[in-house]
Amino acid sequence: MTKRLVVGLLLAGLVGGLAQGAVTIMVLWSGDELAAFQKVADAFQAQTGITVRVESVGRDLPTILATRVAAGNPPDLAGMPNPGQMAEFVARGALIPVDDLVDLTQFPTAFVDLATVNGKVYGIFISADLKSLVWYNPDALYAEGLAPADSWNELLYITETLAARGKVPWAVGLESGAASGWPGTDWIEDIMLRTAGPELYDQWVNHEIPWTHPAVKRAFELFGAIVRNKAYVYGGTTGALSINFGDSPAVLWDPTPGAYLHRQATFIKSFIAGAHPELDLDRDVAFFVFPPIDPKWGTPLLGAGDLISAFRDTPEVRAFLQYLAGPEAQAIWCGALGKLATNVNVDPSIYPDQLTAQAAEILKGAEIFRFDASDLMPAAVGSGAFWKGILDYVSGVPLDRVLQEIEAAAQAAY
Amino acid sequence: MKATRILKRLPLHLLIITLAVIWLAPSLGLLVSSFRPRQDLLSSGWWTALVTPSYWSKFTLANYREVLTQQGMGRAFLNSFIITVPTTLLTLAIAALAAYALAWMNFRGRQFLLMMVIGLIVIPLQMTLIPVLRMFNVLKLSGSFPGIWLAHAGYGLPLMIYLLRNFFGALPRELFESAFIDGATPFRAFVKLVLPLSVPVLASAGIFQFLWVWNDLLVALVYLGGFEEVAPLTLKLSLLVGSRGQDWHLLTAAAFISMIVPMIVFLSLQRYFVRGILAGAVKG
Structure with a gap:
């Protein structure tokens, strides 16, 4: 009897929730991210009276969403894992274009382009993460009479100068348990973007060019020129292979710096702070953008982002999309999580520290932004053969053989 | 006399103990890990904690506390019961009636129906998700508990019917003949004869279905939502792991919390379990 009552109440609640003045959104977030998004939803509800029902399904989102779409009851909106997945839903005719619903001039063009399929925009980025950063210890670098690099040649100059003085320029850590090798994939991706350009990069992601393509080979060679040189890397190649990615940057801030440069995404800040609690992050820690290589492609940025797309066009959905795109929602979301806002009008004071604000500033100027390629590739390649290929290459396996092996895995996976 | 027998059996016992230890090691590792602080979990193996007595004072309940105090945990527990208990009862009720009919009632197409049911066992559940969800949308069942009861019952029924039919079919024919001579209707024979004799197999079928539904994530996500x-x-x-897998120290504790209910169900019905499976298996 009681159970019946409970079920009845639940059903009533469900029907009530589906009534007018509500939007549903399916997301893959959990924990802090889910809580932060709930805050955004609550603020929207307080302003408009429109209820937002957030449905978190975790990492199974692509499967669940595809099933719901095929069965004809998608949510009103959904968080897309990446632009590739979004394009698949566009191809099925499931998403509605947002060109006319949202003021797209609030975003850097790179983020609008990334969500564009066949000339129409199908999603908005509410935040992003930035990976194309080279971290350094300003005191140590300036003490050597060196400054942040604006070009690849300058970066090589810093590297060679330090090595000539008997110092170690780079800290590289590729170890990450079962995921070892991934920090190297970010290097290759950043170099690919700068030497081959975004179009070829996209073709590489979709395996429309083979891994043995000269452009891929060149990216590996440029990476190898630094990381495979025993004099350029802290601990030599053995160090690069065996030092944990999170521990590797710590030597930059040792009393006698063990190294001077470290290429890693924004998140590494918390690892640096953990290893050296005495540091004043805003004063002692700094980064510059991974410099351009081929001037033709400028300085593309590598990273990831949180993308929201809409399956239904209702007044409530429009209102919510507009709110999510605006500076207010992004201030709540990014302020809580330390992510970087994509809306150029977001006040930099929302960020927890100056480093994050700086990264956000870099993002605002983005001309080309691309998602981490290894995240977009099939798991057998992007979180398998590619990682292993990095480790093999750094440990001395000939490049042609490394690329042939990844290509073989890709042939089977796509 | 007794000593030689024990000695003779020693190799066998050693083998069994070794197998049991190998089998239990992962669960033991999980259990030990669930009591370790996060940093230690990430830096050293669980066995190091076991062999270092000085470490034992560092065991903590913090992981359990964090999992249990998560927002909405009580609600999720309740939901799991609302999904699992009616589903199990529904499946057993339908399966028992169907199995009885397939075993003891004579009607045209009985063999064909049985073959169909057995054939359904091998159909992958994933293939049915979209068409069934489409039907549920029309019937307004998606996102509701009755919908998922039906879905789970549907997925469980073929195997349950097969299991029960084999057991019912092995009951002595004379029993039914005398009952029918005494004027019992088929339904009366079912209630008074079959059910009391089939408690073991019903219990084991119940455990099967309970565990399957309790542990399910996919079916619930598709038909019920998040x-x-x-x-x-x-x-x-599954959301506890965190988007970057950073919270897996919580997962160890969470795994044990979610295991508690199936363990209680299994242990309390266990003595029926083995008998039930054997009973169904001997006569095919």
């Missing part, structure tokens, strides 16, 4: 008011424990736990 909204807080309907999401089962399994979804809540």
Whole structure:
């Protein structure tokens, strides 16, 4: 009897929730991210009276969403894992274009382009993460009479100068348990973007060019020129292979710096702070953008982002999309999580520290932004053969053989 | 006399103990890990904690506390029960009636029906998700508990019917003949004869279905969705890992919390379990 009552109440609640003045959104977030998004939803509800029902399904989102779409009851909106997945839903005719619903001039063009399929925009980025950063210890670098690099040649100059003085320029850590090798994939991706350009990069992601393509080979060679040189890397190649990615940057801030440069995404800040609690992050820690290589492609940025797309066009959905795109929602979301806002009008004071604000500033100027390629590739390649290929290459396996092996895995996976 | 027998059996016992230890090691590792602080979990193996007595004072309940105090945990527990208990009862009721009919009632097409049911066992559940969800949308069953009861019952029924039919079919024919001579209707024979004789197999079928539904994530996500008011424990736990897998120290504790209910169910019905499986298996 009681159970019946409970079920009845639940059903009533469900029907009530589906009534007018509500939007549903399916997301893959959990924990802090889910809580932060709930805050955004609550603020929207307080302003408009429109209820937002957030449905978190975790990492199974692509499967669940595809099933719901095929069965004809998608949510009103959904968080897309990446632009590739979004394009698949566009191809099925499931998403509605947002060109006319949202003021797209609030975003850097790179983020609008990334969500564009066949000339129409199908999603908005509410935040992003930035990976194309080279971290350094300003005191140590300036003490050597060196400054942040604006070009690849300058970066090589810093590297060679330090090595000539008997110092170690780079800290590289590729170890990450079962995921070892991934920090190297970010290097290759950043170099690919700068030497081959975004179009070829996209073709590489979709395996429309083979891994043995000269452009891929060149990216590996440029990476190898630094990381495979025993004099350029802290601990030599053995160090690069065996030092944990999170521990590797710590030597930059040792009393006698063990190294001077470290290429890693924004998140590494918390690892640096953990290893050296005495540091004043805003004063002692700094980064510059991974410099351009081929001037033709400028300085593309590598990273990831949180993308929201809409399956239904209702007044409530429009209102919510507009709110999510605006500076207010992004201030709540990014302020809580330390992510970087994509809306150029977001006040930099929302960020927890100056480093994050700086990264956000870099993002605002983005001309080309691309998602981490290894995240977009099939798991057998992007979180398998590619990682292993990095480790093999750094440990001395000939490049042609490394690329042939990844290509073989890709042939089977796509 | 007794000593030589023990000695003779020693190799066998050693083998069994070795197998049991190998089998239990992963669970033991999980259990030990669930009591270790996060940093230690990430820096050293669980066995190091076991062999270092000085470490034992560092065991903590913090992981359990964190999991249990998560927002919405109680709700998720309740949802899992609302999903699992009616589903199990529904499946057993339908399966028992169907199995009885297939075993003891004479009607045209009985063999064909049985073959169909057995054939359904091998159909992958994933293939049915979209068409069934489409039907549920029309019937307004998606996102509701009755919908998922039906879905789970549907997925469980073929195997349950097969299991029960084999057991019912092995009951002595004379029993039914005398009952019918005494004027019992088929339904009366079912209630008074078959059910009391089949407690073991019903219990084991019940355990099967309970465990399957309790541990399910996919079916619940598709038909019920991830909204807080309907999401089962399994979804809540899968979200605990964190988007970067950073919280897996919580997962160790969460795994044990979600295991508690199936363990209680299994242990309390266990003595029926083995008998039930054997009973069904001997005569095919």
